Amino acid sequence: MQVRYKKYIKDIFLLIVVAILAIFLGKNIPHWYRLWQGPFKNGDYSAHVKSFPYKLTLYGTATCQHCQNARTYLRQAGIEFNDQMIDRSGDAARLYQQLGEKAVPVLVSDSKILVGFSPVRYQEMLKESRVR
Template sequence: MQHVKIVVYTTPTCPYCKKAKNYFKQLGLKFKEYDVSKDQKAAERMYKKSGQLGVPVIEIGNQIVVGFDKAKIDRLLGIN
């Protein structure tokens, strides 16, 4: 399953960011995390890709998931 690149755009105080990161850890999936409160370039990249300023924004391959949408995450990862 870990053939897809996962990027999570987060902030330290976001509870749904924590849920998303914990979910990927439970699945044993590696992901790259960007703290958009400290990384302006990552924040700009996140906004360009998603049109969103809120977090989490999750990139799975070339697909964007806004928020912790577990059903969509599972679908993109091929989990039933």
């Protein structure tokens, strides 16, 4: 009888450990994957810049503070970019939807996109895109 209780306690303990491990991994694997993947998404995004005059396109909204910060940063750095307001232009919203992103701002070159605003990441993208 005691042997059976010990087995139950051991099985319950093992089940709890596995559940805790599953919860921990379930919460952290997406984060680790994004870190491993890096901040940039590579691909052919030339459709988002070829019909515009400049080599970079910024998708954003008029009310987003991060979008405003991105615009200010690019302007102060002397970088010319296509400013696409997705809340004011149906064409801009359609192009933005093609990217499949859920957040703004999105900075697009012909081969990379960067979601969100970070001065360090913007500088990296500008160097890699050879925009200046």
